[in-house]
Amino acid sequence: MKEIEEILERNKIRVTASRLLVYRYLYERRSVVALSEIENAFGRADRSTLYRTIKTFEENRIVHQIDDGTGVLKYALCEPGCNCNIKSDLHLHFHCNECNETKCLTDHKIPPIEVPDGFVAENANLVIKGVCDKCNLN
Amino acid sequence: MKEIEEILERNKIRVTASRLLVYRYLYERRSVVALSEIENAFGRADRSTLYRTIKTFEENRIVHQIDDGTGVLKYALCEPGCNCNIKSDLHLHFHCNECNETKCLTDHKIPPIEVPDGFVAENANLVIKGVCDKCNLN
């Protein structure tokens, strides 16, 4: 928890109970989670508090948002060195159709894509769907 | 309208007023539209009818669904030869952050992506965000 406090302080946001808990939850889950999952994990926390907590994290680039095509926004802790705001960090996400989990494939980058003349690409989102390694074993 | 009727008949779905209108709207817009846009275009049509019309089109591969990351599902007419159901047709979409329009870049394919060992990719969705050609001129 000490380290989490430091991370929050480094980002110049106030250290509060919900922020510590949400951060720890994201850290322990080590995957991509929806707001509703965080909600369920903390029975007695208020939705809008969790919502605003995640938004604060997002603004401070502590988490990044992922749209994996399930219709629900997901969030994941930025890995050390994750520059999700920068063009060069266009890593991709994998959504498993069996367990419904989404994973960041941090070390798989999106290959450079050409866009037609006149278009300027600023950002890219690539979600691969299929079966993940765990589900593949069964 | 005659041609639209033929297309519907070819797909063995009944020719009805709402289907003709929705098809024509999609055809004239020639871009990627949300259900709510169709709704607004036909003031007096019922939402669920339009919803089911689009779903029918989707099942019959007349339109394909696009998740452009705005949180709203979009639909576009399949181009002649669009094999949106087939792996090899992983074309990508471009979302303009200025005019908020999404375009199919039909002739730009998603380059082959490697996934980690144990993962099986079945499908991919790639949305590039940036500024489109029209907005770039201004």
Next chain:
DNA sequence: TCAGCAATGCAACAGAAGTGCATTAATTCA
């Protein structure tokens, strides 16, 4: 013509995202 099926319109629901506002907690600074 009429039975049967498909399409429509209306109402309603669920889930997620987002906001306003009063209350509470943390900080700042005199």
Next chain:
DNA sequence: TGAATTAATGCACTTCTGTTGCATTGCTGA
């Protein structure tokens, strides 16, 4: 330290989207 200020929280509520149930209407084929 303690008052003033600013930020975070909790609650209630709204909006939007997707989706479904059901009764009604309309089409079609025997």
